[in-house]
Amino acid sequence: MCTCHSALAQPKIEPAPPQFEVEDELRRLLVETIEAADSFDDRFDAEVWLVSKSPPLRRFIDNPKKRMSMLKSIHRAARRAGLQPEVVLAVIEVESGFNRYAVSRVGAQGLMQVMPFWKHEIGRPEDNLIDLETNLKYGCAILKHYLNRSNGHLAEALARYNGSYGRYTYVEKVMMAWQKYWR
DSSP, rough: HHHHHHHTTOOOOOOOOSOHHHHHHHHHHHHHHHHHHOSSHHHHHHHHHHHHHHHHHHHOOOHHHHHHHHHHHHHHHHHHOOHHHHHHHHHHHHHHTTTTTOOOOOOOOOTTTOOOOHHHHHTTTTTTTTSSHHHHHHHHHHHHHHHHHTTTTTHHHHHHHHHHTTTOOOHHHHHHHHHHHIO
């Protein structure tokens, strides 16, 4: 009896404080984004994924509302194409540094740096590749095509996506970004 009483009398252990403080605005946006997320298996998955991907994306997008919106769009487009959203995040980091208005010296456009010839290939010359959703749909579909063509070999698919098949500098950059920030 005495042993039970002493076990009950031990001081209550408080949980450790969080390692970083979440801003009220970011917390509110996170809740809204989770509620509106339609590409996650459940609300918990949405919360975990968004909370884990927001800090590394902050290096590129400081505005919490824009960051949450972009994460949600990237996740949705990647999942619809059957890709890992984390791989798509790494591709975007290397391709455009998350600049949705990026245009390369050879004319590739948007977050995923899609070449304009793709619009004509699929008979949609009026599509705007700078539009976030359009760019993500194209980029994810193209990457998935190359992944299928490469029998699931990601390195080969990435090299084909970038137009650098046979050279692997681009692939190494994407894989490094994936390992370091997005995985």
